[in-house]
Amino acid sequence: MTGELPVAIINYVFLSSVIFFIGVAGVLLRRNPLIILMSIELMWNAANLLFLSFAKAWANNAGQIFAFLVITVAAAEAAIGLAIVVTVFRAAKNVDVDDVRSLQG
């Protein structure tokens, strides 16, 4: 059983993948922790988009509910991430992640 979608489901999957890999690229390539956090946020939302699309397509509300869970966790993650960034900034006067390597083994 399929629900009502404006366009074919495959388009949503492609869009989600593109957003996800933009997020991955942001995490890997940028050195500003704020940008990295934003990129992570992008990846969360790519996943959310898929949840919602398939929930609508298969008329199964579990996906909708899961999206709420993801938003909650993402909010928590962002809070912790920002807290870490602030702390590091206070200690190091620097927000370049490559310079924060005192946990080197």
Next chain:
Amino acid sequence: MMLALWLLPLFGAILCWFLGPQLKAAAGWLASLAIGVPFVLTLMLWQAGSAGLHQALFSWMPGFTFGLQLDPLSLLWTFIITGVGFLIHVYSMGYMEGDRAYARFFAYMNFFVFAMLTLVLSDNFVGLLVGWGLVGLASYFLIGFWFERPTAVAAARKAFVINVAGDVGIMLAIFILFAFTGSLSFADVFSHVGALGTGALLAVCVCLFIGAAAKSAQVPLHTWLPDAMEGPTPVSALIHAATMVTAGVYLIARCAPLWNHSPQAQLLVGTIGGVTALVGAILGMAQWDIKRILAYSTMSQIGYMIMGVGVGAYEGGVAHFFTHAFFKAQLFLGSGLIIHALANEQDVRKMGGLAKKLPFAFWAMLIGVLAICGVPGLSGFFSKDQVIYGALEHGHPWLYAVGILTAGITAYYMFRMLFVTFLGEYRGDVDHPHGSGWQMVVPVAILIVPSVVAGWLLFGGENSAWAHFFATQFPATQLPAANVPAISEGLTTLIVLALVVLGFAVAWVRYGSKAALHNAAERLEREATRMPGILVNAFYIDVILDAVFVRTSQALGSLFSRFVDPLVLDGAVRGVAGTAGRLGGLARLLQNGLVRSYALLLVLGAALFLAYYAFAGAR
């Protein structure tokens, strides 16, 4: 009541240990009370105990119950442990007065009595072994009581090591017995003796005897006993004369049903006993330390007991334990009177003429010597004759001869000690030897009574009170058929007496007569320098044991410490640690601290997973 009898000394030990500084002099009274009350309980239990009394206490595991039992044999030992033990505790109050570890001494003494009671009251082999180990421990504590002296520490260690070697023997015997009979209680094991073959039975007996020989100072495991005289004199009297060293006799008498079925084991034990009696007596002739003389005499007398129970003359062997406990405790306590009076002098060459200065000690020692020599009417006379004649009755003429010979030598060295100590002129350094307080005098005076009269319990052969008492313990039907010897008991007594008189006469000529007492100091010095090396060095048994066991184990130890330990054991440990370290070094390369490289690895990992499932799904 049996429980109280068993545990009271333990409570005494605990109280003395923890409240020692608060108790001060009261510790002695408390400890004496903790032994005196069990003695009264023993007397109250006498009637029930001689009929056989058993009390199961707790079950350790299915099929093994720990309990206490009283039968004539354990009753006799309990009587001596608590009775003589009580007197020695009272004596110690005088002897140890002023010692700075006064309460600790009594804690150890009470602990010893508890351990010894465990040994004799246990109704099974495991309880016996526990007591067996604990008395060894108590003996270790008490020999090394004056631990400031290196010699005392060395003696304590030696005694402990030899005793533990014996414990291992008993443990092995228990393993074999359990494998064949499936039980550890005396009653079960003895009713299933038939389940053991001749070989297994012999193995059990030999293993048990290793334990008995180590504890009872039998050749060649006796060397710890003379050294053990480093302990305080009351300890020597209680542990190394009256009770602990006779545990071997108890063990063999307790396991009589095993020995009765193994003539080879009987021959072995009887022979070792006879050899020990003779060796102890010979070495006793060559000692100058009054306590070492008594130690060798103890060893010799225990040799008699072991010979008695070994050949199957259980009543005789046990009787000799009974009488010996009295007169040897008396001799040791008597020597303690002298040592105490002379400010810890133990060398008989520095005594002499003490009969006038310490008349009570003289009379006490004289009666003890007469009893140990077997002068008719005194206790040693009856019990020793039973052992010697028992050897002949059970078909061991050689042991019989050794027993008679030893009796003569015993008379010689005991009178030698008596004469050198008490006759002639005083040769010591202490100006005014002083008498002792009532705590020391009264116990010795009380001990004189049984060492004179106890032997009369044995009077009357098969109709004696002694034979009746042990009628159920050692039923005559179980004993191997006794031969009818060619030499009668009366003749034996005469031969023994003749040799005793001879020994006395030689001792008199050499040490007691006017001629001998003239210039006694010089004569004794000369004798000491001329003493044959083989006697001074106690037949080199210590040297041999040292070469065979101590040196080999040291060599083995150094071999292990030089090669096996650093190469094999340390090698394995260091190898494991080194490998882990190197692997960790490799893993460290990943931890470069760059957050983005971690993220990259994460992505790569995820990509690998995806690829795997993509291809696995495709297949």
